[in-house]
Amino acid sequence: MKEKILVTGSCGQLGTELVAGLRDLYGESAVVASDLFEPKNEAFPAGPFEVLNVLDKKALTDAVVRIKPTQIYHLAAILSAAAEKNPTLAWDVNIAGHMHVLDVARDSGGMVKKVYAPSSIAVFGPNTPRESTPQHTITDPSTVYGITKLVDERLADYYFKNYGLDVRSIRYPGLISYKTPPGGGTTDYAVDIFHKVVADRKFTSFLKPDSALPMMYMPDAIRATLELMDAPAEKLNIRSAYNLTAMSFTPAELADEIRNQFGDFEMNYAPDFRQAIADSWPASIDDSAARNDWGWNPAFGLSEMVADMLLNISKGQPA
Ligand code: NAD
Numbered sequence: 001m002k003e004k005i006l007v008t009g010s011c012g013q014l015g016t017e018l019v020a021g022l023r024d025l026y027g028e029s030a031v032v033a034s035d036l037f038e039p040k041n042e043a044f045p046a047g048p049f050e051v052l053n054v055l056d057k058k059a060l061t062d063a064v065v066r067i068k069p070t071q072i073y074h075l076a077a078i079l080s081a082a083a084e085k086n087p088t089l090a091w092d093v094n095i096a097g098h099m100h101v102l103d104v105a106r107d108s109g110g111m112v113k114k115v116y117a118p119s120s121i122a123v124f125g126p127n128t129p130r131e132s133t134p135q136h137t138i139t140d141p142s143t144v145y146g147i148t149k150l151v152d153e154r155l156a157d158y159y160f161k162n163y164g165l166d167v168r169s170i171r172y173p174g175l176i177s178y179k180t181p182p183g184g185g186t187t188d189y190a191v192d193i194f195h196k197v198v199a200d201r202k203f204t205s206f207l208k209p210d211s212a213l214p215m216m217y218m219p220d221a222i223r224a225t226l227e228l229m230d231a232p233a234e235k236l237n238i239r240s241a242y243n244l245t246a247m248s249f250t251p252a253e254l255a256d257e258i259r260n261q262f263g264d265f266e267m268n269y270a271p272d273f274r275q276a277i278a279d280s281w282p283a284s285i286d287d288s289a290a291r292n293d294w295g296w297n298p299a300f301g302l303s304e305m306v307a308d309m310l311l312n313i314s315k316g317q318p319a
Pocket residue numbers: 008009010011012013014015034035036037052053054055074075076077078079093097117118119120121171172173174175176181182183184185187
């Protein structure tokens with residue numbers, strides 16, 4: 001079957017690279033990217049684009065009637081740190097926007113065959129086991145972002161069980177990439193550090209030196225997404241969202257690896273409100289369900305990720 005794809009929230013950290021991955025797979029014209037605004041980043045891949053606010057259900061419905069997507073990748077969201085600053089907006093975008101996408105897909109008369117709507121490690125909370133956090137465990141998020149993502153997971157499972165909608169999802173850990181700046185998360189320090197070290201040989205972390213979090217390099221995240229969406233439906237036992245990971249490290253461990261590969265720099269620590277968010281999240285993740293059900297296997301560990309980030313960010317620096 002010829003696929004046609006609609007992506008919401010395309011201009012963000014994930015969307016910029018996922019749209020490119022989808023266009024490589026399905027062809028440029030088969031993938032319609034959308035967001036609140038036209039792409040400003042020159043790294044954004046060429047191809048069809050629409051301005052689309054997922055809070056406007058009529059506009060979303062009209063877009064789906066016009067574009068006739070067989071798959072929707074719903075990436076529009078307000079991330080953890082940004083959500084703490086505007087909980088009402090986060091509630092609206094992360095829950096009402098998500099439900100609009102599920103409703104429009106459900107009511108498409110079978111035209112939309114699959115929906116991808118990512119979740120996050122933020123669904124876990126302070127009472128969740130922090131090491132090797134299991135797929136099924138306590139989920140008592142203490143951030144508005146985590147609360148909304150947990151509701152989204154339950155809705156995805158509900159729409160699958162009650163309406164037969166093929167919704168798939170991953171609980172991404174912190175995503176690390178160089179093409180697009182991150183959009184207001186707690187794991188953003190692990191991206192910012194590369195830009196500041198390469199430009200100034202200095203970095204101040206907003207998390208403490210020993211604050212471990214699970215992370216993943218963007219090429220792995222894109223591959224995982226495409227592999228999950230390609231997996232046979234009967235192999236998938238999780239319809240809320242799959243745990244997924246590639247590596248875990250602290251700011252001090254990341255700094256050491258950058259020093260090993262790039263040379264010395266000044267590292268300072270000034271923890272802010274994001275420390276409490278990080279403290280409530282897992283340090284490492286058990287992703288055996290994803291490995292067993294659809295063969296997940298990450299390619300990038302800490303040293304491979306650092307080498308590739310340094311290479312690509314150094315290319316953007318004046319000689
Ligand atoms: P981002 O903040 O970089 O991008 C989100 C995009 O959504 C932005 O371009 C924004 O303009 C758009 N958006 C916001 N409100 C919108 C609306 N009402 N209508 C349409 N678009 C709207 O976020 P990201 O990192 O690209 O995240 C994409 C998805 O992945 C989200 O669901 C997020 O929760 C999830 N995720 C990301 C990470 C990460 O580390 N980046 C980790 C876990 C989960």
